[in-house]
Amino acid sequence: MARLATLVTATTLAIGVAVLFSTGLGEAVDANIVDATSFRCITSMTPVRQFYVDNLRGDLAATVAAANSPTGAVYPPGSVIQLMPGEAMVKRDKGFNAATHDWEFFELDVSKDGTQIRKRGFADVVNRFGGNCFACHIAARPQWDLVCESDHGCAPIPVTRAMIGALQRTDPRCNNPPPSHEDVEALRQLQELLKPRE
Numbered sequence: 001m002a003r004l005a006t007l008v009t010a011t012t013l014a015i016g017v018a019v020l021f022s023t024g025l026g027e028a029v030d031a032n033i034v035d036a037t038s039f040r041c042i043t044s045m046t047p048v049r050q051f052y053v054d055n056l057r058g059d060l061a062a063t064v065a066a067a068n069s070p071t072g073a074v075y076p077p078g079s080v081i082q083l084m085p086g087e088a089m090v091k092r093d094k095g096f097n098a099a100t101h102d103w104e105f106f107e108l109d110v111s112k113d114g115t116q117i118r119k120r121g122f123a124d125v126v127n128r129f130g131g132n133c134f135a136c137h138i139a140a141r142p143q144w145d146l147v148c149e150s151d152h153g154c155a156p157i158p159v160t161r162a163m164i165g166a167l168q169r170t171d172p173r174c175n176n177p178p179p180s181h182e183d184v185e186a187l188r189q190l191q192e193l194l195k196p197r198e
């Protein structure tokens with residue numbers, strides 16, 4: 001029973017956190033190509049270091065090669081990158097949006113019933129902390145194609161690897177075992193971090 005309560009708490013936390021990373025209104029784009037079915041359980045995607053990748057065009061090898069290039073590379077169209085279950089970057093066709101280097105930014109609502117797109121757009125997507133996805137990600141040095149990681153030139157975010165790992169392992173779309181004590185603790189600390197300041 002106590003274990004179930006822990007699980008429920010952790011799941012609620014994970015959903016709460018996903019909702020917390022919300023964005024402003026995005027531009028309308030061709031929803032026929034990239035829609036809610038383009039996204040799935042984050043840990044069933046392909047892991048690269050601390051994040052996960054997919055390719056909606058079936059060219060996963062090209063996406064993984066770009067992610068693993070020691071000198072950086074332009075990600076191929078169809079690439080999906082996620083660090084948190086509730087946020088994604090999708091590479092659209094060349095010329096789709098010159099300003100964002102053809103990346104579309106997504107805010108996702110994830111639950112055990114699946115994925116819903118909460119917000120999508122280009123240079124204008126702002127999360128509820130006033131953080132503009134593009135404004136942070138454009139700070140990556142040019143060869144990294146707007147992918148920040150920890151050492152590509154973006155300002156760091158105060159979310160630890162432990163918190164990120166815990167969010168990934170408690171994605172409610174996945175068939176996960178109950179979270180470890182460490183993950184429950186990391187999620188608690190993340191929630192603390194995200195509490196609105198007075």
Ligand code: HEC
Nearest residue numbers: 081082083087088089105106131132133136147148149157
């Ligand atoms: C305050 C700046 C900031 C904002 C706002 C922000 N990000 Fe990031 N994002 C980062 C940093 C820094 C990392 C790298 C974190 C790490 O690996 O330690 C990152 C990582 C990512 C990654 C994994 C690939 C990478 O770049 O390392 C994705 C995907 C991502 N963010 C998408 C988004 C989306 C979508 C939004 C808007 C809804 C967003 N981010 C808003 C700074 C930001």
